[in-house]
Amino acid sequence: MHAPKPSRVIIESDVSNSELAATLRANLPSARFEIVDRVQDSTRRDPNILEVVRFRGRLLKSCPGTQNYYCCGYRILHFGTQCTLDCTYCILQAYLNQPNLRLFGNTGEMLGELSTELEQNPNRLHRIGTGEFTDSLLLDPLTGLSKILVPFFAGTRNAVLELKTKTNFIGNLVGLDHNGRTITAWSLNSEQVRRSEEPKSATLEERLAAARRCADLGYYLAFHFDPLLEYPDWQTGYAEILNRLLDAVDPSRIVWISLGAFRFMPELKQIIRERHARSKIPYGEFIRGLDGKMRYFRDIRVELYSFMGEIIRKADPSLCLYLCMEGKDVWTEALGFSPDEQGGLAAMLDKAVEDKMKVGPGRG
Numbered sequence: 001m002h003a004p005k006p007s008r009v010i011i012e013s014d015v016s017n018s019e020l021a022a023t024l025r026a027n028l029p030s031a032r033f034e035i036v037d038r039v040q041d042s043t044r045r046d047p048n049i050l051e052v053v054r055f056r057g058r059l060l061k062s063c064p065g066t067q068n069y070y071c072c073g074y075r076i077l078h079f080g081t082q083c084t085l086d087c088t089y090c091i092l093q094a095y096l097n098q099p100n101l102r103l104f105g106n107t108g109e110m111l112g113e114l115s116t117e118l119e120q121n122p123n124r125l126h127r128i129g130t131g132e133f134t135d136s137l138l139l140d141p142l143t144g145l146s147k148i149l150v151p152f153f154a155g156t157r158n159a160v161l162e163l164k165t166k167t168n169f170i171g172n173l174v175g176l177d178h179n180g181r182t183i184t185a186w187s188l189n190s191e192q193v194r195r196s197e198e199p200k201s202a203t204l205e206e207r208l209a210a211a212r213r214c215a216d217l218g219y220y221l222a223f224h225f226d227p228l229l230e231y232p233d234w235q236t237g238y239a240e241i242l243n244r245l246l247d248a249v250d251p252s253r254i255v256w257i258s259l260g261a262f263r264f265m266p267e268l269k270q271i272i273r274e275r276h277a278r279s280k281i282p283y284g285e286f287i288r289g290l291d292g293k294m295r296y297f298r299d300i301r302v303e304l305y306s307f308m309g310e311i312i313r314k315a316d317p318s319l320c321l322y323l324c325m326e327g328k329d330v331w332t333e334a335l336g337f338s339p340d341e342q343g344g345l346a347a348m349l350d351k352a353v354e355d356k357m358k359v360g361p362g363r364g
């Protein structure tokens, strides 16, 4: 796949002399650059526009978990919003009233917040990701952000970075001194779902080849099967991608695999109907969960998770496998245990990092 090439870059004057603005100018020589006082919100989506603003809120955020389900205790480095991969199920379609690609030019402030957090909490492990409000690597060929973040984390004692993507844009990761502190992660789905619901993202072959290359470069890996969709003969599709994954990479490089059944805020249903008329995903039967999101009935979720869990555990019983936004009964029925037995989900993920990556506050 090819990286986006916006033809128009609108930059707020506050960040027009930033390092990010300079990198974008170098990487987009034929784009038109416009400097404005303040980028205005727009209701019209235009994939040719890239906005660069000074973000005035918290740049290091907590994962938007809810108290009713186990929370992974993740922190998110908020470097930008939106994504042009345009997956039919993407929650960003409903979340954000700014439809265009937007980056935050105050990268220095973001790193400052991160440094403060690490200094103030030296005795805990920090698991930090970037792919919550956009794809971690979609714009990396233009921004070079990974060339700043990966060495930053390499120099930390008790923090790991997870870069989560549906692209194969790993070019900037080659040759970086990552010091085993970065996890490169891919969202995966069955071939059928990839074609119908995420056609603009990298093919599964491209994603797995990129993962294998990253493992060869010494990066740790993670995979996220989210959203798992229930469709006719889903078992064949999901068994096939799991087998391809387990053939492509050595499971001992995988820090964790997550599973999350399709869930969405109610207002997304109408948006999917309007924007992705051919998609069938909003027409299943759903119930409203404790977090207000629509989700499959419990039995369907348990069936999806147990099916996936069985194949993964057969390949490597020690692999850290977790469920996104599920409660104790679903965990126990699908996987045979709940995170409570391991001190909670956050403690379980910390342990996976300590055991596999040998990173933690007690280590040098």
Ligand code: SF4
Pocket: 082, 083, 084, 085, 086, 087, 089, 090, 091, 092, 133, 134, 135, 166, 198, 201
């Ligand atoms: S890759 Fe992720 S962020 Fe981008 S459209 Fe798809 S679901 Fe949304």
